[in-house]
Amino acid sequence: MRITVIGTGYLGATHAACMAELGYEVLGLDIDPEKIATLSQGRSPMYEPGLDELLERHVSSGRLRFTTDWAEVGGFGDVHFVCTNTPQRKGEFACDMSYVESAFDSLAPHLRENAVVVGKSTVPVGSAARLAERLAGVAPASVELAWNPEFLREGYAVQDTLHPDRLVVGVRSELAEAVLREVYAPLTEAGVPFVVTDFATAELVKTAANSFLATKISFINAMAEVCEASGADVVQLSAALAFDERIGGKFLNAGLGFGGGCLPKDIRAFMARAGELGADQALTFLREVDSINMRRRSRMVELAREQCGGGFLGRRIAVLGAAFKPNSDDVRDSPALNVAAQIQLQGGQVTVYDPKAMDNARKLFPGLSFAPTALEAAAGAHVVLHLTEWQEFRDLDPAALSSIVAERRILDGRNVLDPQRWRAAGWTYRALGRPGE
Template sequence: MRITVIGTGYLGATHAACMAELGYEVLGLDIDPEKIATLSQGRVPMYEPGLEDLLERHVSSGRLRFTTDWAEVGAFGDVHFVCTNTPQRKGEFAADMSYVEAAFDALAPHLREDAVVVGKSTVPVGSAARLAERLAAVAPASVELAWNPEFLREGYAVQDTLRPDRLVVGVRSERAEAVLREVYAPLTGAGVPFLATDFATAELVKTAANSFLATKISFINAMAEVCEASGADVVQLSAALAFDERIGGKFLNAGLGFGGGCLPKDIRAFMARAGELGADQALTFLREVDSINMRRRSRMVELAREQCDGGFLGRRIAVLGAAFKPNSDDVRDSPALNVAAQIQLQGGQVTVYDPKAMDNARKLFPGLSFAPTAFEAAAGAHVVLHLTEWQEFRDLDPAELAAVVAEPRVLDGRNVLDPQRWRAAGWTYRALGRPGE
């Protein structure tokens, strides 16, 4: 069995390398020649721990190749995974399906008899049924569609592909299910649960999962707002809640909130699709989830202004973090950069440092200043904002950092720094949802 992967962005490059790791011959396709050239050299155009080693090994062995030729893909593959992006439409909440539709339209004329096309992109419920009709109009009658949503966490994508919590496949025939069971036999043989559903359920698993996670994050951040109003400590509150097995501690860390290329746009697209289906009232709570998340960014700006005696003019602010989360260089909808940009617009002199996301941050916010180290970013700062929870920032020596700042004031936007350690080194420590000194 030979596999192709259509779209070699974050999801596609990871899936292609991991399918090669499982022993398959894999051909990846992208319409961007520069990206294909980079991947063909065994290099990854993004930061993801472990991915480049995997890619380099299988490109070198010849098990994994890349192309821009649709005809080559059609002739090569038995199973075709479509991994194209579904961003938020400009000016709307709905998902932009144009990349997925274009991929299906370009692939369909080249498909061989009995090929199976497998969608992995996050799409509005109902998309698979519509795309199946689109395929049937052009591809051979024996071609089948399945939907196999991805559940990757940036920073853990290789692990999540090779050791997933579960595999979900939406199918309409026993043959399509059998093909995917064969593809994933190395994983199910190791005990990974395999769930076969209809198209709509498979599509909803991904959007429902992301909506639940976003809700949990915004719930604890709503509690942080109540804690700030009442003088309680949200970190202690979260720790106490985590002991309840019905709640658990994952995604219950109060802070600056979520960002990235998935959760924000996925919950908005889910709301939009529910409205199209006449079920908009079922998801009205997601509007508040989104609103709470965005309020945390504004609150961080307010706290920074308070630490600057009510105004940013003439003040230097160090921002530690640019990626939306650690172990990634992804700056899409980054809360850290959003806060940095807001402060700069209000007159602050902002300098940003991130261990991996500097190049991407510069492209997105060329007007911000950047420094090559945390210490250089903090030099002369009146307040230091910790906004992405990289281990490097947790390991900083607060006494050494205090020696380079203008005023030792730190705002912990992720609630992971040790307050006692920083205060003992002479810092004024504040955090979202926690009482001050």
């Protein structure tokens, strides 16, 4: 079986490489010639652990190729995965479907008889049915559509593709189901659950999952606000809640909140779509989820201002972290960079360091200062902000930093550093949702 992958961002590049790893001949397509040139050399245009190794191996073997030619894609395979981006519309909450629609329109005229197009992009419920009609107007009548949402975590995308916790496929025909069962046979034979639904349910599984995770993160951050007001410790609270099997400890870590290219825009698009369907009241709680998440960023700025004596003018602030999460170079809607930019706008002299996201951070915020190491970022700082939980930052030696900072003050925006270790080295340690010294 030959497979094509349309779109080679985080999702598409990973999916293409992993399908080759499963033994298929794969052809990936993107409209960006520069990205295709990079991938064709066996290199990833983004940082994703394990992806470069897969690309290098399968490009070298010839099992994986990349192109910008739609006609080549249409004639290459019979299963076409659409992995294009669905960003938030400018000035709106709703999802921008233009990239997905463009991909369908460009692919449809080149499809062969009995081809199966498989959507993996995160889309508003009802999109698959509409796209099926779009295909029917151009593609051969025997072409089928299926929807197979992705559940990848950036930083773990290769692992999540090759060892998913479930596979969800929305189909309208036995042919589409049979084709996807064949594609994913290496995974289902290893015990991965294969869930078959209709189009709408498959679409909702993805948006509902993201909304639930966002809600859980914002819940514990709301508890952090109460802890700050009452003097309680949100880390201890979270640990106690995690013993309840109904709640569990995953995504129950209070801190700076979520960001990136998925959760924020997906919950907003979900709210917008519910409004279009006349079910807006069902998701009004997501507005508060979003609001709580954004308040954590403002609260970190306030806490940093307090540590600087009430104002940022003339103060140097070191920001450790630029990516929205560790093991990624993605800076889209990064809480760390949002905080850094707010402090700079208020007069602070901000220096940022991140192990992998420096180039992307510079492109997005060229006005910020950047340092090549954590130690150089902290040099002369009046306060150090830990905002992305890279292991490198957890391993920092407080004593080593003590000799280069102006003042020994650290704010832990992710609640993962050891307060006793830092305080023993003479540092003032503060964190969101935790009492001070």
